[in-house]
Amino acid sequence: MKQFTSRRDFLKTASAASLALAAGGWPGKSEAAEFVLKYANNLALTHPMNVRAAEMAKAIAEQSKGRVEIQIYPNNQLGGDTDMLAQVRSGAIDMFTLSSLTLGTLVPVAQISGMGFAFKDYDTVWAALDGDLGAHMRQEVQAKSTLFAFEKIWDNGYRQITNSARPVSSPDDLKGMKLRVPPSPLWTSMFKALGVSPTSINFAEVYSALQTGIVQGQENPLAIIYTGKLYEVQKYCSMTNHMWDGFWMLGNKKSFERLPKDLQEVIRVNVNAAGVRQREDVRKLNASLAGELKAKGIQLNDADHEAFHARLRQVRFYDEWHKKFGDQAWAILEKYSGKLS
Numbered sequence: 657m658k659q660f661t662s663r664r665d666f667l668k669t670a671s672a673a674s675l676a677l678a679a680g681g682w683p684g685k686s687e688a689a690e691f692v693l694k695y696a697n698n699l700a701l702t703h704p705m706n707v708r709a710a711e712m713a714k715a716i717a718e719q720s721k722g723r724v725e726i727q728i729y730p731n732n733q734l735g736g737d738t739d740m741l742a743q744v745r746s747g748a749i750d751m752f753t754l755s756s757l758t759l760g761t762l763v764p765v766a767q768i769s770g771m772g773f774a775f776k777d778y779d780t781v782w783a784a785l786d787g788d789l790g791a792h793m794r795q796e797v798q799a800k801s802t803l804f805a806f807e808k809i810w811d812n813g814y815r816q817i818t819n820s821a822r823p824v825s826s827p828d829d830l831k832g833m834k835l836r837v838p839p840s841p842l843w844t845s846m847f848k849a850l851g852v853s854p855t856s857i858n859f860a861e862v863y864s865a866l867q868t869g870i871v872q873g874q875e876n877p878l879a880i881i882y883t884g885k886l887y888e889v890q891k892y893c894s895m896t897n898h899m900w901d902g903f904w905m906l907g908n909k910k911s912f913e914r915l916p917k918d919l920q921e922v923i924r925v926n927v928n929a930a931g932v933r934q935r936e937d938v939r940k941l942n943a944s945l946a947g948e949l950k951a952k953g954i955q956l957n958d959a960d961h962e963a964f965h966a967r968l969r970q971v972r973f974y975d976e977w978h979k980k981f982g983d984q985a986w987a988i989l990e991k992y993s994g995k996l997s
């Protein structure tokens with residue numbers, strides 16, 4: 657029989673037992689945690705995001721001595737991104753990793769890191785996102801929503817275009833193609849600028865939309881094309897690197913305010929550490945998957961990056977978004993990207 661060292665311990669065990677009884681049985685070896693946080697995301701269990709999140713949850717349980725349990729709901733189990741965003745805003749879920757661009761449906765400036773051809777390499781990406789650009793975005797999320805973003809953004813990667821119709825090497829090859837983009841005004845605008853009229857579809861429905869031919873193509877980093885098995889329903893992959901994308905780990909402010917400060921700190925440290933490890937995994941995976949995808953029957957080709965970038969300049973895509981984001985945010989972006997228009 658367990659010795660109760662404090663009244664709180666007693667109450668904790670007693671309430672765990674009564675909960676377990678209510679659920680129809682006694683607890684086994686695990687005791688209910690004092691704080692249970694639900695974390696949801698849109699990616700397959702095999703993607704580095706979920707691998708590192710599982711490690712993160714374990715470390716948080718250990719370091720909080722069992723007081724905090726992070727429950728992970730991967731692979732759109734709780735709904736697509738639009739749904740999950742509504743749930744984390746209301747507090748029905750506590751944590752959610754969302755593409756910065758889709759977060760832009762709520763806090764517009766969050767889209768700024770997805771600007772076409774903004775970051776020439778990963779060093780520039782992390783300088784911007786761990787530096788002033790990321791700080792500006794997080795400040796806006798904090799000020800304009802019920803959410804906050806942890807400091808270290810997780811990686812999605814540089815995006816490539818896949819489709820079932822033909823190899824794409826310049827914007828002209830996209831003409832008339834039915835292409836899916838994630839929900840975000842910037843994404844829609846960028847592909848319109850490249851000459852297609854894209855359809856916004858949550859990632860939860862992308863595989864079936866490609867399979868049934870609702871759309872012919874989509875764009876994503878290789879790690880997602882691979883772990884999401886999109887190679888089963890796509891034929892061509894064009895290495896356009898047209899933009900970089902990352903996932904903010906979002907938290908519901910009220911959910912976290914319930915926790916004592918020391919436990920908030922345990923979570924913060926482990927979330928950021930997992931994010932940094934996940935960046936390294938994703939970078940390596942994206943760099944190594946070309947061969948695997950070819951083995952799955954995907955035809956890979958290089959693209960004329962300059963032709964894509966030039967088209968965006970030519971149709972004044974950058975000027976339009978400079979105006980939308982405003983001079984201040986644009987200046988922070990160009991500090992890292994160099995002059996875009």
Ligand code: X2X
Nearest residue numbers: 698755838858859876880
């Ligand atoms: O929806 C997508 O394409 C994905 C998985 O890359 C994002 O979450 C933006």
